[in-house]
Amino acid sequence: MDVMERERIPGGLVPASPRAPSGVHTGPAIHRAPAPTTVPPPCAPQRRSVGAGPFPGGWQPLTGDALLERVRVTGRPRPPADPERAARLRRCIEDGMVPGDDDPPDPPPLHPGVDGSLPGRGHPLVVTKDRVTRVLACEAHHVAAEFGERTPTTALAVGALVDTLFRQLVTTGSIDDPMTDGLDGLSMDERQADLVAWIGRLPRTERDGVRAEVDRQAEELRNRWPRLDPVWLPRTQEVMRTRLVGGAVELSARVDLAVGRPEDDRSSVALIEVKSGTRRIEHRADLHFYALVATLRNPAPPFAVATYYTRTGELDVDPVTDELLAASARRTLAGIRRLRYLAAGAAAGRSPGAPCGPCAVLPGCAPGRRHTGAATVARGQAAIPTPAQRAR
Amino acid sequence: MTPTTRAELTRAVLAPPPEPVDESVRAGLRDQLVADVGPAVEHLPVGASLEISLPVLRRAGDRPDLLAGPEEAFVWKPLFVRRSLGLAVVRACLEGRYRSPGDAVEPVATDAVAEWHRTGWRTFHWEPWLSGLAEGARAVVLAEAVGWATALWAALDWSALPDDVQVGGPDDQWMCPAARTVRLRGRSDLRVRLSAGTPSSRGRAPAGSPTALLTVGGGLPGDRWPEELAYLALVGSLRSPTGAVPARVVGVWPEAGRHAVVDIDGAALTAAAGRVASTVSALVDARTLSPVPS
Numbered sequence: 001m002d003v004m005e006r007e008r009i010p011g012g013l014v015p016a017s018p019r020a021p022s023g024v025h026t027g028p029a030i031h032r033a034p035a036p037t038t039v040p041p042p043c044a045p046q047r048r049s050v051g052a053g054p055f056p057g058g059w060q061p062l063t064g065d066a067l068l069e070r071v072r073v074t075g076r077p078r079p080p081a082d083p084e085r086a087a088r089l090r091r092c093i094e095d096g097m098v099p100g101d102d103d104p105p106d107p108p109p110l111h112p113g114v115d116g117s118l119p120g121r122g123h124p125l126v127v128t129k130d131r132v133t134r135v136l137a138c139e140a141h142h143v144a145a146e147f148g149e150r151t152p153t154t155a156l157a158v159g160a161l162v163d164t165l166f167r168q169l170v171t172t173g174s175i176d177d178p179m180t181d182g183l184d185g186l187s188m189d190e191r192q193a194d195l196v197a198w199i200g201r202l203p204r205t206e207r208d209g210v211r212a213e214v215d216r217q218a219e220e221l222r223n224r225w226p227r228l229d230p231v232w233l234p235r236t237q238e239v240m241r242t243r244l245v246g247g248a249v250e251l252s253a254r255v256d257l258a259v260g261r262p263e264d265d266r267s268s269v270a271l272i273e274v275k276s277g278t279r280r281i282e283h284r285a286d287l288h289f290y291a292l293v294a295t296l297r298n299p300a301p302p303f304a305v306a307t308y309y310t311r312t313g314e315l316d317v318d319p320v321t322d323e324l325l326a327a328s329a330r331r332t333l334a335g336i337r338r339l340r341y342l343a344a345g346a347a348a349g350r351s352p353g354a355p356c357g358p359c360a361v362l363p364g365c366a367p368g369r370r371h372t373g374a375a376t377v378a379r380g381q382a383a384i385p386t387p388a389q390r391a392r
Numbered sequence: 393m394t395p396t397t398r399a400e401l402t403r404a405v406l407a408p409p410p411e412p413v414d415e416s417v418r419a420g421l422r423d424q425l426v427a428d429v430g431p432a433v434e435h436l437p438v439g440a441s442l443e444i445s446l447p448v449l450r451r452a453g454d455r456p457d458l459l460a461g462p463e464e465a466f467v468w469k470p471l472f473v474r475r476s477l478g479l480a481v482v483r484a485c486l487e488g489r490y491r492s493p494g495d496a497v498e499p500v501a502t503d504a505v506a507e508w509h510r511t512g513w514r515t516f517h518w519e520p521w522l523s524g525l526a527e528g529a530r531a532v533v534l535a536e537a538v539g540w541a542t543a544l545w546a547a548l549d550w551s552a553l554p555d556d557v558q559v560g561g562p563d564d565q566w567m568c569p570a571a572r573t574v575r576l577r578g579r580s581d582l583r584v585r586l587s588a589g590t591p592s593s594r595g596r597a598p599a600g601s602p603t604a605l606l607t608v609g610g611g612l613p614g615d616r617w618p619e620e621l622a623y624l625a626l627v628g629s630l631r632s633p634t635g636a637v638p639a640r641v642v643g644v645w646p647e648a649g650r651h652a653v654v655d656i657d658g659a660a661l662t663a664a665a666g667r668v669a670s671t672v673s674a675l676v677d678a679r680t681l682s683p684v685p686s
Contacts, residue, residue, distance in 0.1 A: 081397075168528060171494070171531050171538060172531050176527050180526070184526040185531055185532045187529065188529050230492040238539060241647045264398050297649035
């Protein structure tokens with residue numbers, strides 16, 4: 001029996017009664033209005049006033065033990081370990097990679113480890129949640145994001161800083177000065193060097209805006225986030241990887257928080273992703289991707305996957321079921337197939353939609369401009385990298 | 393390799409040891425390595441030295457192009473601290489001082505720094521660096537160590553392991569007698585003494601019992617993991633001509649949820665020695681063929 005289930009939550013809360021099987025949600029978007037299906041505007045710290053909740057009256061975010069209880073008690077039985085489940089999911093993806101009638105002409109050869117995968121032949125095609133989501137939304141957007149120049153935004157900066165502060169809070173139980181702690185923490189990661197430098201170059205007003213939003217979210221985290229008993233083995237930024245098709249494909253994920261001692265015979269771990277921005281429908285698919293990778297990696301799947309929104313305190317919890325995992329495997333397969341075609345040099349298709357707003361190649365993308373209603377045409381700007389450019 | 397369960401991994405570590413490797417095999421391997429490595433390193437400038445470790449072995453196999461690059465100056469990073477702090481954390485938990493890595497990491501790190509302040513002695517080497525970090529940066533180091541330690545702590549049924557399991561400890565080292573300094577370094581995370589026939593009995597194995605080594609790897613196991621695991625046994629057996637040759641090496645890759653086992657015999661050690669020789673050749677080529685930086 002895992003510790004999260006065996007031990008009482010500090011404070012002795014009565015476990016919540018079983019809920020609807022489709023998932024557990026706390027937040028007004030589910031109870032009051034449908035979740036947004038289009039990309040909301042990027043987090044705009046300067047428009048948010050410190051301490052002002054986004055949902056005046058009525059709904060209040062969960063805090064402390066109640067928040068933890070909502071993750072812990074999903075209303076579903078926790079799935080047992082089942083090697084056949086993982087084998088079935090693996091087959092679903094691997095068998096689905098055999099080219100079919102509806103595939104583009106001249107599909108790339110599928111030889112483990114030597115297919116036309118990124119970044120060069122002989123390397124596995126590394127598949128992450130972001131890549132799957134992007135390529136399924138719009139291939140051109142994916143190519144631009146993958147190979148184009150990445151410009152930091154204030155939303156990105158806030159997200160990275162809050163992620164770092166969340167890790168600090170879980171590990172040490174305290175946050176001192178959020179902006180200082182966040183930047184110090186972020187500076188420890190070489191991959192974030194450009195972002196840290198960019199934050200340092202921000203004009204005073206924008207930097208103050210970032211600071212205000214980071215301060216506000218850190219304060220909300222301090223007030224709402226529960227103390228996790230170390231016996232539940234909370235660990236942050238946990239990396240999960242699994243290989244498919246003899247090593248030709250690697251599913252890779254890094255989850256913000258894993259809680260629960262992994263057990264051999266049944267589900268005992270919850271995976272929690274932290275988001276500093278607005279709640280988006282794609283985040284659910286991200287969670288399901290985590291559940292899939294964890295199921296392929298571990299003897300037992302996680303019992304729940306959740307997204308916690310630090311800006312609002314909203315919490316989406318999905319109990320992990322066989323149906324959820326199967327759907328995620330099918331979606332991941334669809335993403336892998338598109339990624340493989342792109343990696344083999346196929347031209348990137350354009351699918352105007354949610355990602356168009358912040359897309360780097362929007363100025364040069366006629367369908368995207370039509371979709372967003374952009375009035376001006378800026379030829380030659382931020383073109384989608386060609387297959388040859390991608391190969392370089 | 394299938395997903396690793398705690399029970400399977402513990403059984404794999406504690407399984408009865410294979411037949412011990414004959415002394416003549418060890419002596420023969422040593423002679424062979426000296427014969428292979430000695431002439432190869434004579435191409436290096438006088439005073440040059442090579443250090444072979446598991447990461448170098450892997451790099452030479454997977455990305456030999458990286459061997460030619462200039463060596464980066466050492467700078468402390470959380471990545472370099474997480475193993476040693478993580479091992480200290482696991483040790484503290486095993487001694488019953490703390491319930492879990494999350495409980496242990498803060499006091500273990502604080503004690504290490506305090507001890508360094510008090511005595512000037514650096515048990516882990518990173519104490520001065522950690523001591524100078526701001527709170528946010530320090531939290532990242534602790535978080536990395538908690539993650540590393542938790543992976544190891546949760547991977548094994550510690551109650552089934554013998555009392556005298558060694559967590560961490562000094563690296564095994566062997567200096568190859570050659571015209572240039574060639575040092576083989578093997579780093580194991582656990583050393584478990586094995587008792588023949590009683591795979592799950594708690595207690596102490598007799599002195600001189602064969603040993604199982606366990607190493608925690610990052611990422612996914614490479615294609616040549618058998619040689620890489622056997623390398624640790626090779627260094628362990630060369631280190632002391634009278635000590636027992638490690639009986640088994642277990643590799644654990646927490647990110648991938650996988651483990652692999654190599655029972656050590658003459659063939660496994662020979663393959664590892666061959667890998668060492670080819671790695672030395674690759675390093676020598678990289679150093680002698682790469683252009684001198686202007």
